[in-house]
Amino acid sequence: MTFSQFLNKLLAWRNRLKVRSAGKDNAENVLGVLLDRERIKTITPPLKHSLEQMRILEGIDLEKEVEPTTFLFAVGRRASRQ
């Protein structure tokens, strides 16, 4: 068994455990949140729309040295000196 096969088995086991302990058949454990088929059906159309809009991020040309700017604090200070 490869490592990725092992990981998939582990995740599937964790999912089943969580779903069973919650007494919810036909549910998926997504990052610790249980979503049954009805929920997934409900959120799929708006999610698809959002992800389509975000796809533009894939095409953005970012130089390798560009790091994430989580908080604008540092950027704001730099701007204020301009």
Place this chain on the structure above:
Amino acid sequence: MKIAEVRKHTLLELVEMIMTSETSPSELVGLLLDQIRATDDRIRAYVTVSQDAMRQARRMDREVKTGRKGVLSGIPISFKDNFETRGIRTTCGSEILREYVPDRDATVVKRLKSAGVIVLGKLNMHEFAQGGLTPPTRNPWNTECIAGGSSGGSGAAVAVGSALAATGSDTGGSIRGPSSFCGVVGLKPTYGRVSRHGVFPASWSLDQVGPIVRRVEDAAVMLAQMAGRDAMDPTTTDLPVPDYVRAINGPFNGLRLGVPANHFFEGRDRRVSKVVREAIHTLESLGCKTVEFEFPHVEEIMAARQAIEMCEATAYHMHWLATSASKYKPDVRSSLEQGLFVPAVYYIQALRYRGKVFPEIVRLFKKFDVIITPTMPVVATRTGEELKDDTGMYCTGSFNLLGLPALSMPCGFVDGLPVGMQIVGNAFDETTVLKTGLAYERASKFYLREPLAPNSFLTQRSRN
């Protein structure tokens, strides 16, 4: 005095009237409580009215006799219900926090209290500042219409006179949108200008908090009390806080107005764009010069903002999603669950893109001093009619990703509903934004217009 008369004055004029015994904190609180009783069954701006407000006011009556206690001595203020208020229920408009009573004040609440304000109550909002509906607040200009959100209670209360001033929070337009729909003034300051400590987040790196008021000078005085470094919020800047009121009251020398040729004026309702263009002509008549320009990368900026908000909001709500999902309103639950599926790489790329695009946009301010756009591309829609797609953030969202200060103020009407003009400034240059707003306000005097049937809303009862 009647509430209609109170509304003719700025906050600082009211403080002067308190100091000269022309009015008193308890009279103001009494008038506002009357106004809440007279309007809130229709407008539903309030979640909680403070049971302690009159007691605080009477204490302030005694204190001001011995001198001014702060810049806003004796002024009653209402807070959006995501600002923690010690001893007063803070629900964030959610069933999940229905009984939550904080044992601390948000930094902004603490600062305003130090300036002498009285906490009048807590205002309705979109649940956790998420989702597309504004339950249950109505628009005072037409109660069939929405007040906008997420700070809908704040916009509606200030418009109908059940609050003299309020606070809001803004992640994609939540201060500016309801200000536009309700015909009042709302300011989203620069990211880092005002502490977010004790304000429930919608999205940590996009949220900013600010005032919602009737007059531009009121926004200036409120901001001056709210702003400044806070050790409890590491994103706050240590740049000095200007004396905004003094700074904006000097002579208005014509500024350069950046007017985007793309996107912002191409909204859903051309009549709204036309009203804002007329406002630009008014500013030109005051000596301003218009510089038309192409606003770059709008789609990328909006996509990055969306990726960041979806991921950060869902991350914050993970625990409640796992344990209390059914307590969320359906649209909010759906929005938060969608965030589970946004790839982490999109989030990181969005954060990287923010760092790349910010300096490019800031450089534009060499060509002009402020950017002028409509605040919302439409006027308030009817209740139950959700704003389509990105309409709610169409003109406002970009400036959250960029952290720039932006003011919304009334500039006209379409179908009897207010239209908002957005004035955007360079980072930490709230002064120029407010100064432009004040010049326009003095020329247009839209603050004198009251919601459609003022006599039905403004209580006729006189005190003293």
